[in-house]
Amino acid sequence: MITIEGQTNVTQLRSGANAAQNLGKELGKFVVTTMEIPWKHTHRKLGGNPEVVIMVETMEESWLDRMISKLPDCDTVVGVGGGQAIDAAKYISWKKGVRLVSIPTILSVDAFVTPAIGIRRNHEVTYVGESTPDPLVIDFEILRTAPPELNIAGIGDLISVHTGTHDWEYAQKRGRSEYTFSSADIAAARNILAKLEPLLSDICENNDKGLMAIVEGYMCINTICLPAGHYRVEEGSEHYLFYELEERLQRPFVHGYIVGLGIYLMSQLQNNRFEWIRELMDRVGLTYHPGDMGITRDDLCSSLLNLKSYVHKKPQLWYTVIDDSEITREWAVEAMTGLKF
Numbered sequence: 184m185i186t187i188e189g190q191t192n193v194t195q196l197r198s199g200a201n202a203a204q205n206l207g208k209e210l211g212k213f214v215v216t217t218m219e220i221p222w223k224h225t226h227r228k229l230g231g232n233p234e235v236v237i238m239v240e241t242m243e244e245s246w247l248d249r250m251i252s253k254l255p256d257c258d259t260v261v262g263v264g265g266g267q268a269i270d271a272a273k274y275i276s277w278k279k280g281v282r283l284v285s286i287p288t289i290l291s292v293d294a295f296v297t298p299a300i301g302i303r304r305n306h307e308v309t310y311v312g313e314s315t316p317d318p319l320v321i322d323f324e325i326l327r328t329a330p331p332e333l334n335i336a337g338i339g340d341l342i343s344v345h346t347g348t349h350d351w352e353y354a355q356k357r358g359r360s361e362y363t364f365s366s367a368d369i370a371a372a373r374n375i376l377a378k379l380e381p382l383l384s385d386i387c388e389n390n391d392k393g394l395m396a397i398v399e400g401y402m403c404i405n406t407i408c409l410p411a412g413h414y415r416v417e418e419g420s421e422h423y424l425f426y427e428l429e430e431r432l433q434r435p436f437v438h439g440y441i442v443g444l445g446i447y448l449m450s451q452l453q454n455n456r457f458e459w460i461r462e463l464m465d466r467v468g469l470t471y472h473p474g475d476m477g478i479t480r481d482d483l484c485s486s487l488l489n490l491k492s493y494v495h496k497k498p499q500l501w502y503t504v505i506d507d508s509e510i511t512r513e514w515a516v517e518a519m520t521g522l523k524f
């Protein structure tokens with residue numbers, strides 16, 4: 184059992200090779216939100232008799248509200264799965280005021296530790312309300328039923344501390360920080376990355392220690408970002424390149440993969456220990472090459488050339504290295520050297 188000082192957004196953490204075993208028998212009347220594959224790997228282990236099992240089809244508010252209107256009487260909602268199944272459970276917990284139990288079956292997105300509930304209202308992502316798991320169940324065997332590279336992808340939003348903290352410092356130096364600057368927060372965030380470094384091979388292997396390191400990393404990020412009220416230490420230019428690509432190509436990406444690509448390119452734009460962070464991403468086995476995401480050389484080059492005007496059209500985006508950059512075709516070609524298409 185680990186102890187993390189501060190606001191983690193996890194009331195209780197239960198972890199182990201079989202942490203979810205027979206948990207259903209301890210719960211009173213409960214409902215489950217899940218999807219086909221995660222439920223297949225979990226339901227026998229969980230035990231108990233859920234009042235209803237909701238297969239999440241969409242995160243549209245109207246659909247979720249329709250499900251809630253049909254819910255039987257219950258005192259707990261158990262989310263079993265990835266981002267959507269967990270967010271659906273968070274939404275029901277918040278709307279109905281019932282206990283939330285989260286059992287992530289994959290670590291590729293951090294929905295299971297973030298308080299904000301992401302849904303879609305008329306197809307647009309909207310954040311409504313907050314909720315906290317009690318307990319958060321980290322069952323290593325269940326997590327290992329997911330493709331290992333997708334669990335590794337979970338480290339993307341932790342490695343992004345490398346470029347995110349640099350961008351915040353950069354903005355501060357130019358008097359453009361949107362928030363009260365905190366060098367303590369910068370140091371704490373970099374410390375998370377430093378603590379992960381000796382565990383890269385464990386993460387790569389998806390062993391218990393490695394999987395737990397990702398979960399702990401997320402919880403530590405929360406201790407910095409929840410009191411601060413923003414995620415600036417882990418979100419900056421590397422995410423903005425991803426937003427540009429998403430808008431350009433109109434399709435979703437595995438979050439950690441595309442953030443990894445952003446770190447690869449933006450750490451160069453920042454002159455920020457590129458070789459070190461590239462080697463770190465290779466050692467942990469993070470997928471970040473454009474070819475693995477179906478991104479062509481032309482698309483990526485166009486995205487880089489458009490990046491500065493893209494961020495200038497979005498006033499809600501924070502000040503980063505992109506704002507003063509001069510990204511030329513020569514720079515882009517040079518920065519993409521080493522990427523596989």
Ligand SMILES: [Zn+2]
Nearest residue numbers: 340422438442
């Ligand atoms: Zn992210």
